[in-house]
Amino acid sequence: MRHGSGDRGVGSGPERRASLRDAALRAESLERFGIIDFHVHLGTWALSYLPVRAGDMLEAARHVGIRRLCINGIFGPCIREANDEVAAFAARHADLVVPFAVLNPYQGSMTEELVRCIREHRCRGLKVHDFHQGMHSPSIREAFPEWDEVWEMCARAGLPVLFHGVVTDEDVRRHRDTVFVMAHGIGNPERVRRLADRPNLYADTSWSQASPRSLLDLVRLVGPDRIVWGSDAPLADFAQRLAIVLDSGLDELTQLKIVAGNARRILRLEGRD
Amino acid sequence: MDSRCGTLRFLDANCGVGPFFDPHPGLDWSVEGLLARMDEAGIAESCVHASSGVLGDLVSANRHVAAIARKSDRLHPVWHIGSHHVGEFPAPAAAAEPLAEAGVRMLRLCGGRQSRYADLELPLLEDLLGFMNDRRMILYLDWTRAAAAPAAAALQSLLRGWPSVPVIIGVAKTEQHDRLFYALWERFGHFYVELSGYQGLGVIEEVTRRFGGDRLVFGTRYPQFCHLQTVLQVRYSHVDERTRELVAGGTLRRLLDEVTL
Numbered sequence: 001m002r003h004g005s006g007d008r009g010v011g012s013g014p015e016r017r018a019s020l021r022d023a024a025l026r027a028e029s030l031e032r033f034g035i036i037d038f039h040v041h042l043g044t045w046a047l048s049y050l051p052v053r054a055g056d057m058l059e060a061a062r063h064v065g066i067r068r069l070c071i072n073g074i075f076g077p078c079i080r081e082a083n084d085e086v087a088a089f090a091a092r093h094a095d096l097v098v099p100f101a102v103l104n105p106y107q108g109s110m111t112e113e114l115v116r117c118i119r120e121h122r123c124r125g126l127k128v129h130d131f132h133q134g135m136h137s138p139s140i141r142e143a144f145p146e147w148d149e150v151w152e153m154c155a156r157a158g159l160p161v162l163f164h165g166v167v168t169d170e171d172v173r174r175h176r177d178t179v180f181v182m183a184h185g186i187g188n189p190e191r192v193r194r195l196a197d198r199p200n201l202y203a204d205t206s207w208s209q210a211s212p213r214s215l216l217d218l219v220r221l222v223g224p225d226r227i228v229w230g231s232d233a234p235l236a237d238f239a240q241r242l243a244i245v246l247d248s249g250l251d252e253l254t255q256l257k258i259v260a261g262n263a264r265r266i267l268r269l270e271g272r273d
Numbered sequence: 274m275d276s277r278c279g280t281l282r283f284l285d286a287n288c289g290v291g292p293f294f295d296p297h298p299g300l301d302w303s304v305e306g307l308l309a310r311m312d313e314a315g316i317a318e319s320c321v322h323a324s325s326g327v328l329g330d331l332v333s334a335n336r337h338v339a340a341i342a343r344k345s346d347r348l349h350p351v352w353h354i355g356s357h358h359v360g361e362f363p364a365p366a367a368a369a370e371p372l373a374e375a376g377v378r379m380l381r382l383c384g385g386r387q388s389r390y391a392d393l394e395l396p397l398l399e400d401l402l403g404f405m406n407d408r409r410m411i412l413y414l415d416w417t418r419a420a421a422a423p424a425a426a427a428l429q430s431l432l433r434g435w436p437s438v439p440v441i442i443g444v445a446k447t448e449q450h451d452r453l454f455y456a457l458w459e460r461f462g463h464f465y466v467e468l469s470g471y472q473g474l475g476v477i478e479e480v481t482r483r484f485g486g487d488r489l490v491f492g493t494r495y496p497q498f499c500h501l502q503t504v505l506q507v508r509y510s511h512v513d514e515r516t517r518e519l520v521a522g523g524t525l526r527r528l529l530d531e532v533t534l
Contacts, residue, residue: 049451051479208446239505
């Protein structure tokens with residue numbers, strides 16, 4: 001697994017107003033930039049009334065020109081059904097959707113479910129979330145040693161782990177070949193700082209209070225090669241969340257790493273788009 | 274600009290200017306700096322409050338923003354609301370002249386933790402709201418730093434009690450608010466939501482379809498957020514041009530025009 005170089009890319013100057021930003025300001029389709037949204041959910045949840053359904057979400061993504069959506073099923077209470085639903089959705093929209101598996105130790109063997117998701121559903125990533133699955137860190141991690149096998153399996157299969165809770169700092173340190181992507185990492189700089197020296201630690205940009213400033217802080221912590229752009233759709237608007245990258249003052253090459261290149265690398269999508 | 278953009282005249286309902294405690298390194302918080310950033314994002318006008326008034330001295334903040342707004346007719350001054358009982362804000366009976374002199378048509382109430390008002394405390398605001406009601410002055414409820422929106426009962430009492438005060442609310446984020454907002458939109462035509470915290474996918478399309486194009490108001494929460502965040506949300510929204518114009522600035526422009534100081 002190739003990890004980020006740690007290169008810092010905070011730029012300014014004449015190149016800061018790049019064509020990606022200009023195209024967005026004209027509300028053009030951004031498809032040619034190959035943007036990958038690393039953090040998307042299928043379904044609805046209790047905290048918000050979500051006016052869009054899955055089909056509307058895809059239409060909105062296409063309208064903006066998002067090239068790939070990494071979609072997980074954390075909103076589904078039954079893990080197996082949620083994975084099946086995401087897989088079926090991905091199969092219907094294979095040009096756009098990259099399926100991520102979800103796991104829950106209270107619902108049978110996690111490794112068996114992960115193998116099923118990889119072999120039958122061709123999932124390319126794993127999402128774990130403590131809150132939505134009724135799991136509470138850190139006890140959920142300590143109570144189930146099977147997580148170690150899950151992390152190892154993800155490393156062997158090349159699946160990045162997008163985590164919101166569950167994963168401990170020790171997991172990131174011990175499982176060096178597993179790519180861990182901290183969901184909402186942009187809003188959690190203290191934890192990112194603790195793990196910034198671990199090349200297998202990435203962070204995503206999805207956060208309701210994110211701004212260009214918080215993105216620049218994140219770039220200073222881990223460099224531009226270990227950040228992936230995520231919207232948290234349908235909880236958030238694609239274009240609104242893209243703006244923090246486009247208005248960051250980072251040079252266009254760095255912006256493209258964050259919105260496309262880094263995700264493509266850890267998802268092993270080279271050559272596919 | 275392609276057909277999705279038209280020639281939108283963005284009017285920002287939620288913009289700060291001047292010094293504050295934790296600026297982005299390199300941020301130019303002057304009027305000139307603000308206008309330059311507005312130009313880059315295609316924003317025509319902004320309702321500006323002094324950023325220092327959120328946590329700092331209110332009197333000097335309001336004085337400061339009045340002076341700032343005189344430097345450009347693209348900036349509409351907004352005063353932070355304080356208590357006339359402690360002398361930090363003009364008593365309603367004497368407020369007309371200083372507000373008119375400063376060109377203030379919108380007042381801003383910051384609520385929540387570490388704010389001047391912990392909640393929407395209507396008994397403390399009755400005199401001022403009566404004054405605003407007579408003049409159709411706009412009330413902006415800045416709940417962007419609060420964990421939750423004001424209580425439904427307080428908001429309903431506000432909207433019922435002072436029906437000529439257009440109420441615009443800005444919240445930190447979308448979650449948990451829709452059930453409250455939809456109920457208020459059904460009952461009150463003078464309730465508006467500012468977009469910077471209302472970030473859910475499809476909210477512009479859904480709200481304008483259900484309640485019409487004049488219930489959402491463009492705002493950026495600059496300088497905490499960047500201008501482009503809400504600009505792109507509006508530009509990429511799937512609505513007709515008339516609706517997009519209303520959201521981008523048409524509705525707020527009308528509300529400002531209706532104020533009679």
